[in-house]
Amino acid sequence: MDTDLIFQVLAIVSEIPHGKVASYKQIAILIGRPQNARLVGKILSYASMYGDYPCHRVVNSAGRLVPGWFEQRDLLLEEGVIFKDNGNVDLKRCKWHIME
Known part of the structure; x- marks a missing residue:
């Protein structure tokens, strides 16, 4: 895999604010x-x-979490991320809007 591409993705991930989430597609668009x-x-x-x-x-x-990564939900809850009844992240309330 191209190292420059890897670090482009990781640089964006490092910018996601505490208490917010981004989607894989959102990151793909940004790169x-x-x-x-x-x-x-x-x-x-x-x-x-x-x-x-x-x-x-x-x-x-x-807003679905990574299958099998059970700690992800706990980490997000610790940051105040809100979940819907179906277990998905409430994207209306917690999605990272880059222009904020």
Whole structure:
């Protein structure tokens, strides 16, 4: 994988504010690759090899968490992220709007 691309993704993830979330698609758009949300997810699965990044703040476009990463919900709850009854993040209230 291209190291420059990896660090572009990780730089954006590091900007997601405490208590907010971004989607894989949102990050893909920000790096100029709107069709590569899955690539963003793949890069984030290796993020720990490159440092400490708040990858727990990235969810899918419906607000679903990473399957099998049970700590993600706890980390987001500690930051005050709000969840809907179906277990998804309430994106209306917690999505990172870059122009804020």
